[in-house]
Amino acid sequence: MVSEGYLPLFETKEGKGRVAYRVFAASIFVGICFIWSYRARFVPEEEGRWGWLGLFAAEIWFGFYWILTQAPRCNPIYRRTFKHNLSKRHEGHLPGVDIFVCTADPEMEPPAMVISTVLSVMAYDYPPEKLSVYLSDDAGSELTYYALMEASQFAKHWIPFCKKFNIQPRAPAAYFALHTDHQSNEEVFVQKLYKDMESRIKAAVELGRVPEEIRSSSEGFSQWETYTSRRDHDTILQILIDGRDTKATDVEGSRLPTLVYLARAKSPQYFHNFKAGAMNALLRVSSQISNGKIVLNVDCDMYSNNSDAIRDALCFFMDEEKGHEIAYVQFPQKFDNVLKNEIYSSTLRVHSEVEFSGFDGFEGPIYIGTGCFHRRDVLCGKKYSKGYRNNWNSDYRNFKDSVNELEEKSKHLASCSYEENTQWGKEMGLRYGCPVEDVITGLSIQCQGWKSVYCNPERGAFLGVAPTTLLQTLVQHKRWSEGDLQILLSRYSPAWHARGKISLGLRMGYCIYCLWAVNSLATIYYSIIPSLYLLRGVPLFPQVSSPWLVPFTYVILAKYAASFVEFLSAGGTILGWWNDQRIWLYKRTSSYLFAFIDTVLKILGFSDSAFVITAKVTDEEVSKRYEKEMMEFGASSPMFTVIATISLVNLLCFLGTVKKTVESGSGMVMAFHTMVLQVLLCGILVLINWPLYQGLFFRTDKGRMPTSLTIKSFIYALATCISFSFLL
Numbered sequence: 209m210v211s212e213g214y215l216p217l218f219e220t221k222e223g224k225g226r227v228a229y230r231v232f233a234a235s236i237f238v239g240i241c242f243i244w245s246y247r248a249r250f251v252p253e254e255e256g257r258w259g260w261l262g263l264f265a266a267e268i269w270f271g272f273y274w275i276l277t278q279a280p281r282c283n284p285i286y287r288r289t290f291k292h293n294l295s296k297r298h299e300g301h302l303p304g305v306d307i308f309v310c311t312a313d314p315e316m317e318p319p320a321m322v323i324s325t326v327l328s329v330m331a332y333d334y335p336p337e338k339l340s341v342y343l344s345d346d347a348g349s350e351l352t353y354y355a356l357m358e359a360s361q362f363a364k365h366w367i368p369f370c371k372k373f374n375i376q377p378r379a380p381a382a383y384f385a386l387h388t389d390h391q392s393n394e395e396v397f398v399q400k401l402y403k404d405m406e407s408r409i410k411a412a413v414e415l416g417r418v419p420e421e422i423r424s425s426s427e428g429f430s431q432w433e434t435y436t437s438r439r440d441h442d443t444i445l446q447i448l449i450d451g452r453d454t455k456a457t458d459v460e461g462s463r464l465p466t467l468v469y470l471a472r473a474k475s476p477q478y479f480h481n482f483k484a485g486a487m488n489a490l491l492r493v494s495s496q497i498s499n500g501k502i503v504l505n506v507d508c509d510m511y512s513n514n515s516d517a518i519r520d521a522l523c524f525f526m527d528e529e530k531g532h533e534i535a536y537v538q539f540p541q542k543f544d545n546v547l548k549n550e551i552y553s554s555t556l557r558v559h560s561e562v563e564f565s566g567f568d569g570f571e572g573p574i575y576i577g578t579g580c581f582h583r584r585d586v587l588c589g590k591k592y593s594k595g596y597r598n599n600w601n602s603d604y605r606n607f608k609d610s611v612n613e614l615e616e617k618s619k620h621l622a623s624c625s626y627e628e629n630t631q632w633g634k635e636m637g638l639r640y641g642c643p644v645e646d647v648i649t650g651l652s653i654q655c656q657g658w659k660s661v662y663c664n665p666e667r668g669a670f671l672g673v674a675p676t677t678l679l680q681t682l683v684q685h686k687r688w689s690e691g692d693l694q695i696l697l698s699r700y701s702p703a704w705h706a707r708g709k710i711s712l713g714l715r716m717g718y719c720i721y722c723l724w725a726v727n728s729l730a731t732i733y734y735s736i737i738p739s740l741y742l743l744r745g746v747p748l749f750p751q752v753s754s755p756w757l758v759p760f761t762y763v764i765l766a767k768y769a770a771s772f773v774e775f776l777s778a779g780g781t782i783l784g785w786w787n788d789q790r791i792w793l794y795k796r797t798s799s800y801l802f803a804f805i806d807t808v809l810k811i812l813g814f815s816d817s818a819f820v821i822t823a824k825v826t827d828e829e830v831s832k833r834y835e836k837e838m839m840e841f842g843a844s845s846p847m848f849t850v851i852a853t854i855s856l857v858n859l860l861c862f863l864g865t866v867k868k869t870v871e872s873g874s875g876m877v878m879a880f881h882t883m884v885l886q887v888l889l890c891g892i893l894v895l896i897n898w899p900l901y902q903g904l905f906f907r908t909d910k911g912r913m914p915t916s917l918t919i920k921s922f923i924y925a926l927a928t929c930i931s932f933s934f935l936l
């Protein structure tokens with residue numbers, strides 16, 4: 209029971225202006241209803257009938273989807289933690305925290321970057337004997353292992369240095385990139401140690417293997433003797449620092465956190481379930497070794513940028529009044545490589561600053577895979593029950609076994625066959641079978657009665673690497689939208705199965721993402737058909753003199769004004785918003801389309817979804833263009849063909865219309881009078897595609913569109929326009 213004079217560990221505030229926003233949203237809805245009734249009442253008899261009906265269907269879809277997006281916007285809340293109260297009440301009996309870092313490819317995720325992340329989480333402001341860090345390596349790469357071995361030595365200098373000078377961020381790579389001058393002697397010394405270590409690691413990576421003298425100096429490498437390939441090897445497990453050992457100390461004599469390397473066993477006979485499989489192996493192995501009650505999961509590029517984040521998270525879990533219902537605390541994904549104007553819109557700004565706070569208002573931000581603290585029990589499948597209470601004192605940790613015994617005992621927990629005939633991946637651990645294992649796992653936890661919390665402190669808790677090319681962005685979104693659509697069709701479907709288990713607002717919120725892929729159809733239709741009809745001179749929208757133009761204008765202006773204000777108030781720039789609109793279009797017409805098609809194929813049994821890892825290193829030339837905010841194409845991809853073709857259809861329609869109206873003299877006025885919205889829509893599509901036209905026709909650098917793709921999409925676009933104008 210909560211005693212009197214109790215000081216809460218966190219507070220929750222409702223967002224301001226919620227009522228005003230709801231009224232505004234209602235006015236847009238009225239406008240949408242007018243648009244629908246206009247479409248229903250004036251269906252043309254002949255010319256343009258099918259085009260019209262298609263637009264009607266698209267507008268019904270957009271209206272419906274817009275309603276979904278209003279759920280989180282109507283209900284935002286914001287959280288603040290009181291860490292001093294946590295220290296006052298709980299300092300002596302803080303729970304064990306196990307941190308899982310996942311990596312899967314030493315080329316796309318360089319070991320030097322991975323260990324910088326590992327070091328950042330080892331240096332949290334938290335009692336080291338209660339902290340354990342696990343690195344899961346799905347590539348089973350000895351290079352990554354070697355880098356971690358180096359990190360375990362460097363940590364002895366790095367952690368005391370961080371704590372003594374209270375520096376931020378605690379990822380050495382990020383810290384030394386930011387602090388180049390006014391260095392103290394100690395800083396110069398630690399930086400030199402770091403740089404030396406970094407160059408040793410990079411040299412080994414360049415060489416492609418660990419040099420023999422290093423291999424022979426440490427017996428850990430003997431585990432690679434039976435290794436054949438990353439898809440076929442036994443469990444490799446090494447406790448590099450045993451946190452139970454009072455003699456495992458840093459250079460100042462303070463204890464060190466536990467540090468473990470794990471490459472779960474792989475075999476061609478077993479499907480390994482990507483990151484979800486890695487996480488489940490980590491859950492089991494860590495339960496033997498440290499068994500922390502709280503589990504933090506980060507991607508290998510998401511370093512800790514705020515050494516207080518564990519304490520922030522614990523303020524929610526340990527709050528005496530509400531903490532016992534909270535299953536996980538999610539921090540936003542933030543990135544340290546995005547430019548001011550975000551050409552690929554990678555900050556996910558509106559999601560993290562607006563939508564997630566709205567989800568939180570329905571007591572359930574989604575789990576987004578990284579920067580999330582979970583209760584171990586919940587991840588392992590515990591259902592919520594009314595009388596559930598926290599018990600932080602019952603920490604079990606194995607103090608009996610020696611390091612070797614612990615390693616041996618833990619190894620079989622990460623073997624390929626361990627999960628056969630168990631509930632792992634179904635009722636226990638992260639859920640299998642979905643490319644967004646994170647979202648589906650979070651949803652299943654919420655369906656079991658748990659709540660979650662969104663924590664977005666001023667100083668970002670984690671910073672990662674966002675995609676730096678258009679293709680990477682589109683591929684990442686294809687994975688996400690495909691996974692989210694699969695969730696809609698899964699047994700956790702927020703549309704059907706979650707009824708009665710989570711609130712309506714939250715279900716609507718999930719559907720925003722689950723319907724991303726479906727959105728592609730209406731968007732593609734809307735970005736091609738009105739322009740083609742424009743070319744043919746067939747109006748599909750109200751004339752200038754018609755009162756029906758009012759709802760169209762109002763809905764368009766109000767919706768875009770709201771999105772603009774939302775983007776700027778979330779910290780974006782004007783150009784950033786414009787870029788965001790472009791990427792919105794590209795994702796919807798390519799990533800989401802392909803995700804939709806692949807999902808249909810999967811249902812029909814023709815394909816299987818994979819997890820395409822996002823590269824975290826960029827070629828030097830590409831990165832120069834990225835710095836200059838030049839859009840990067842430079843590769844052939846069906847996704848590019850689609851966006852290029854659509855952009856060219858619009859360009860041809862626009863030019864064709866201009867030509868026609870100029871030729872017909874007074875026709876210009878006529879066209880504008882009858883088809884103002886179509887002209888505007890087509891014109892804006894041309895304008896927003898400007899960087900794409902540059903890439904197709906004007907650029908000469910390597911980041912341009914491949915010529916073959918330019919020719920191909922030009923032929924497709926021309927054929928579409930000609931056949932639509934003359935044949936149909």
Ligand SMILES: O=c1ccn([C@@H]2O[C@H](COP(=O)(O)OP(=O)(O)O[C@H]3O[C@H](CO)[C@@H](O)[C@H](O)[C@H]3O)[C@@H](O)[C@H]2O)c(=O)[nH]1
Pocket residue numbers: 310311312313317344346481482483486506507508509576577578643644645646684687688691819820821822823
């Ligand atoms: O077989 C695999 C594949 C990936 N990973 C790791 O998963 C993380 C995320 O992969 P990344 O390629 O960076 O994908 P993102 O799209 O950036 O990741 C987001 O989306 C994923 C789901 O699609 C979540 O798993 C991530 O946590 C979330 O940050 C990385 O640390 C990888 O090393 C594995 O451990 N094993």
Ligand SMILES: [Mn+2]
Pocket residue numbers: 507509672673822
């Ligand atoms: Mn990533």
